[in-house]
Every structure is written in C-alpha cells, then in structure tokens.
Amino acid sequence: MPMKKFSFLLFVSLLLGSSGCAPVATMQTPTLAPLLTATRTPFPPARTPTPTSTFTQVPTVTPTLDPAAHFEVSSPLADILLEELSTILSGSFIQPAPGLDDGHHGSDFAYYRHGKHDTMLGLPVYSLLNGIVVGVTSDKKPYGNLVIIETSLQTIPKDFLSLLAPPTELNAYPYNPRMQYCPGLKEQNWTGTVGSLYILYGHLIEPTPLDVGDEVASGQLVGGVGNTGLSGNPHLHLEMRWGSSGTKFASMGYYDTAAAQEEMLEYCNWRISGRFVLQDPMAFLASWAIYSQSQ
Numbered sequence: 001m002p003m004k005k006f007s008f009l010l011f012v013s014l015l016l017g018s019s020g021c022a023p024v025a026t027m028q029t030p031t032l033a034p035l036l037t038a039t040r041t042p043f044p045p046a047r048t049p050t051p052t053s054t055f056t057q058v059p060t061v062t063p064t065l066d067p068a069a070h071f072e073v074s075s076p077l078a079d080i081l082l083e084e085l086s087t088i089l090s091g092s093f094i095q096p097a098p099g100l101d102d103g104h105h106g107s108d109f110a111y112y113r114h115g116k117h118d119t120m121l122g123l124p125v126y127s128l129l130n131g132i133v134v135g136v137t138s139d140k141k142p143y144g145n146l147v148i149i150e151t152s153l154q155t156i157p158k159d160f161l162s163l164l165a166p167p168t169e170l171n172a173y174p175y176n177p178r179m180q181y182c183p184g185l186k187e188q189n190w191t192g193t194v195g196s197l198y199i200l201y202g203h204l205i206e207p208t209p210l211d212v213g214d215e216v217a218s219g220q221l222v223g224g225v226g227n228t229g230l231s232g233n234p235h236l237h238l239e240m241r242w243g244s245s246g247t248k249f250a251s252m253g254y255y256d257t258a259a260a261q262e263e264m265l266e267y268c269n270w271r272i273s274g275r276f277v278l279q280d281p282m283a284f285l286a287s288w289a290i291y292s293q294s295q
C-alpha cells in the first residue's frame with residue numbers, strides 16, 4: 001500500500017520536520033531543512049527596556065542587514081539534489097502566447113522509482129527559497145492542492161538577479177475572447193513594477209499545512225507530491241512568475257465545474273492578465289548553478 005505508506009511518511013515528516021527524511025541538498029551551503037513551524041517569530045518579542053545607569057549605558061548599534069546575505073536555493077524534492085532535477089524533468093516549460101492559456105507554464109518533475117523510493121506519491125516538497133505564503137488553494141482543477149510563496153527581489157543577490165534579468169515593467173496583456181471565463185480582464189488598463197518572484201507548487205497530495213502570511217525558509221516542508229487537479233500521475237508542477245510585491249491570492253480554479261466565478265478570475269489574474277510574467281524554472285536553476293559556482 002505505497003500510498004498509505006507515503007502518506008504516513010508525509011505525516012511523520014510533518015510531525016518531525018526534517019528528522020523523518022534525508023537532509024535537503026543545496027548547492028550553496030548544506031543546511032538541514034528547518035523544522036516545519038506554522039507560525040514563526042521573525043524578531044525577538046518586544047521587551048520592556050530596563051533602565052540603565054548613565055555611566056554604563058550601552059551604545060545602541062543598528063546593524064546594516066543585507067537581506068540577500070541569507071539567500072539560498074534548496075531542492076524542492078526530498079532526496080533529489082538540485083543538479084539532479086533535470087534528470088527527472090517530465091514536462092518542460094513552454095512559453096504561452098501572452099493572454100492565452102496555452103503552453104506549459106512550469107516544469108514538471110516525476111519518476112517511477114528513484115533510490116529507495118518506489119513511488120513519488122507523498123514525497124516531501126520543500127520551498128526553493130525563503131519567502132512568505134501568499135496563496136493556498138485546496139483541490140481545484142487544474143492545480144489541485146497548491147501553495148504560492150513570494151520572495152522579494154530585495155532578498156535575491158544582485159549578481160544572480162542580473163543573470164535572471166527579470167522584466168522591470170508589467171503591462172496588461174491584450175484580452176483574448178478565447179478566454180471567455182475571464183471577463184474581468186476585458187477592460188483592464190494598468191501598469192506595474194516587478195518587485196517579487198512568486199513560486200507555485202501544484203498537485204500536492206494534501207492541502208499545504210501552511211497558511212497565508214506564514215514565513216517560509218528555503219528547504220522548509222510545504223507539502224507532499226500528489227496527483228490532485230488535472231494530473232495524470234504523481235508529479236510536482238513548479239511554476240515561477242515575476243510580479244508586483246505584496247500580492248495575496250484567493251483560491252483559484254478553472255476547467256472545473258466546482259470553481260466559482262471568483263476562483264476563475266483569480267486563475268485568469270495569475271495566468272493570463274500580464275500582472276505575473278513567467279520564468280522558466282530550469283533557466284532559473286541554470287542561472288543559479290552559474291552564479292553559485294562563481295561565488
């Protein structure tokens with residue numbers, strides 16, 4: 001009963017964080033995956049200042065923090081190294097026409113057997129980057145259970161970012177009447193500025209244990225590989241888009257009779273509005289390999 005077995009493994013890994021599985025490999029620094037913590041406190045709790053003698057006053061030091069100093073890229077899959085991902089690529093990125101829902105908006109990773117694993121179902125999925133959870137959808141087509149994590153460009157090293165060369169300006173894609181369930185996009189007229197990278201993990205076996213607003217560390221558990229939504233076999237669909245900072249995503253669904261109008265509009269907003277510009281995940285990883293080797 002492999003499904004039960006790996007659901008159990010996922011359950012154990014949810015309980016124990018990284019202790020139930022092998023450490024996450026990163027190309028930069030081999031750090032253990034942080035424990036799954038639904039609520040993390042980024043800063044120490046505020047303390048009531050204790051009065052200090054004027055003779056022993058400690059000068060206040062304001063450290064200049066470089067947010068990019070803590071940047072790292074972790075493999076999104078347990079027991080798969082970053083540099084191994086290309087060997088289990090089962091569906092390549094195909095750039096869609098602007099405003100249309102064709103192509104393939106991400107990279108798919110799948111295997112039937114790998115090392116000690118005889119199925120991919122339930123395999124722990126980890127966050128590539130540090131970020132914040134900005135979207136969660138439970139079991140709607142086409143993505144199934146999904147989580148979207150935002151990473152601010154300010155936390156990405158400048159030299160790596162220049163290799164990626166993200167767009168700076170965002171403009172509305174022309175409305176295409178073929179997207180007849182996206183009427184809200186018809187009269188759109190706006191421009192935007194890119195400030196963040198959004199990464200979507202799709203077809204997860206169960207809804208992510210994370211909530212919108214949770215801080216996530218690179219290498220932290222976000223769910224397990226599944227077969228939910230429009231998916232023919234257990235695989236991870238990894239999708240990356242550049243967009244304005246601070247977006248939160250409501251539940252999204254399409255090609256699904258159970259999807260509400262608002263869910264279809266959210267899907268259209270994410271996929272075909274032009275507010276979020278696609279990045280090929282394998283090109284991202286290739287740039288990371290070049291950058292990290294130069295460090």
Ligand SMILES: [Zn+2]
Binds near residue numbers: 108
């Ligand atoms: Zn896919």
